[in-house]
Amino acid sequence: MNTYLPIIVEEYFETSLSKVWHAITDLxxxxxxxxxxxxxxxxxxxFETAFEVHIEDRTFTHLWTIQEVIPFQKIRYQWRYKEYTGDSQVVFELKEIDEKVLLIVTAEYIEDFPKNIPEFKRESGVQGWNYLIKESLKKHLEKVSNI
Structure with a gap:
């Protein structure tokens, strides 16, 4: 059962739709x-992939399965962890608006993850997604747009 509201992060990028799409889909x-x-x-x-992320003494083996792809518009994948119960999905949606690209990321819990793990708290998810999209991806796209 899911007890959390979805995490939604929106950001505009002053670059092409193609560059944003490639940033979120190119390995x-x-x-x-x-x-x-x-x-x-x-x-x-x-498509399925798995990779490990280590935080302190914990391992998080990310298990992703691509569920939907509409090129240059949307990609959705299931996001689980090998070591923990719980299930979620993440959706990246792209829209061109006034020569900018709006990226809307929605992370939604389908089945709650363990509440005693700090990384699974809602605040951690909100902070993580905001950092990834509004800082890390934004800096990356500024760098590749200037090449």
């Missing part, structure tokens, strides 16, 4: 702003 680019530990990624429905 080489994702390693630069998202998770450097990602070992494989393809924006194809049904």
């Amino acid at each position: 080489k680019e994702m390693k630069q702003w998202y998770f450097e530990q990602i070992t494989a990624f393809k924006a194809e429905k049904g």
Whole structure:
């Protein structure tokens, strides 16, 4: 059962739709702003990947399954962890508005993760997604847009 509201982060980018799409779907680019530990990624429905992230003495083996892809518009994937119960999905949606690209990221819990793990608290998720999109991805896109 899910007891959390979705986490929604919106950000405008002054670059092309193509550059934002590639940043969120190209393995080489994702390693630069998202998770450097990602070992494989393809924006194809049904594609599965797994990679480990270590925080203090805990291991989080990310298990992602791509559920939906509409090129240059939307990608949705299931997000679970090998070591913990719980299930979620993340949706990246892109819209062109006035020569800018609006990215809307929605992280939604389907089944709660353990409440005693700090990284699974809602505040941690909100903080993490805001950092990833509004700081890390924004800096990455500014860098690649100036090349």
